[in-house]
Amino acid sequence: MNVVKIIADTPQEALEQIHAELGPEAVVLNVRQVSAEGMKKLWSGTRVEVMAAAPKPEPDAKATIKRLNAKIADLEQQILHPPRPKPKPESKPALKQQLPSKVAEMIQAAKQAAHQDTDADGILAAVKILEKLGLLPSHARWLSGQASNFLGFTKPRNLQDEFALVRETLSDYWHQLIRRHTKPGNPMRLLVGTPGTGKTTCICKWMTQALLRNGQEVCTWRLDGGAPNTAEFLSLHGELLQASVERTWDPGEEIPENALRFIDLPGVSASDREARRALLEQVKEFPQTEIYLVLNASYDLGLLLAHARFFSVLPLSGLILTHTDEETRWSKYWNLVLATQLPILYLSGGQEIPGDFRPALPEEMFDQFVESGREQMEETI
Ligand SMILES: Nc1nc2c(ncn2[C@@H]2O[C@H](COP(=O)(O)OP(=O)(O)OP(=O)(O)O)[C@@H](O)[C@H]2O)c(=O)[nH]1
Ligand SMILES: [Mg+2]
Known part of the structure; x- marks a missing residue:
């Protein structure tokens, strides 16, 4: 993309320069006020800096046909020599798949410590971890209760399931707030x-x-x-x-x-x-x-x-x-x-x-x- 930077005393002047350089279809990408430089500071306050780009050129018909032909050739190749189907990834419950891998690692590491806490006050272990990460205790209690009631609550089998449940409980609450x-x-x-x-x-x-x-x-x-x-x-x-x-x-x-x-x-x-x-x-x-x-x-x-x-x-x-x-x-x-x-x-x-x-x-x-x-x-x- 042809991007130019213009610094001018007024927006009008900047626009005129942009149009002169890139034509009337130019698009403005960014604009900010800058202070005048050198001697200009004495008589001029702020100036305006504008980044603008020339519009995308209309695709040329020959190039389009060439691209289309290449695409057709590619498709033919795929039909004649179809790629072997990839083995299906091991199917996991949807909630688990949403968790990033690093979270899973962390959960694994935290498992032991968190489980000891769970029995003490009835708060879900995953929520205990969130509390350690800065969630206020009152919010932790509320969240643990909400997650326990969420979707009729079938008790999660492990900490990773529990995290997925808490994640879904919070997202669901968030969407409820948006609707409200x-x-x-x-x-x-x-x-x-x-x-x-x-x-x-x-x-x-x-x-x-x-x-x-x-x-x-x-x-x-x-x-x-x-x-x-x-x-x-x-x-x-x-x-x-x-x-x-x-x-x-x-x-x-x-x-x-x-x-x-x-x-x-x-x-x-x-x-x-x-x-x-x-x-x-x-x-x-x-x-x-x-x-x-x-x-x-x-x-x-x-x-x-x-x-x-x-x-x-x-x-x-x-x-x-x-x-x-x-x-x-x-x-x-x-x-x-x-x-x-x-x-x-x-x-x-x-x-x-x-x-x-x-x-x-x-x-x-x-x-x-x-x-x-x-x-x-x-x-x-
Ligand atoms: N670092 C940083 N600076 C920001 C951010 N958003 C705004 N600023 C800067 O904060 C200053 C105030 O921004 P404005 O957008 O004028 O704030 P405002 O809320 O409209 O201010 P008033 O209309 O006076 O209430 C400006 O210098 C902005 O460049 C941000 O996300 N990060
Ligand atoms: Mg303002």
């Missing part, structure tokens, strides 16, 4: 949280992915709240992506039916009850809205729970965790979900746009949790 809190259709997506947690960055990442990867239309409103919304970079980003970023909300405005809709508001400090009251009033203005609480995952669990409590007066649909590039304690993520009874919907790591922004999957997060605690476990056994 999220709205069908195409709601407005409103991000709230304390100042600086990365709300606007998440919107920029999400917008960019939707537009560039999925070709989906995006409409964003950068609105003032109790304080002005100074996130100029959101408007700049919209301009570069040629996506609408409005500064005012007009309830009568027609929004394209399939467009992804975001509302960006300034952060509200978790000690400012007046600002929270104003926020509560403001969100009533918007039709069919999902409200996500954006939390900086590198904060201590206690602080995150305090923030979640503060914003719980809003009808929250879920959590978005940012700064995952700075936090690897996966027990914290699970403690958050179990304490707030809100699903984590997205994980965002780093300042780069589009960078790392992805849906949070409970199965993956369970495996990461166990995996990340493996060394810790080996020390404690």
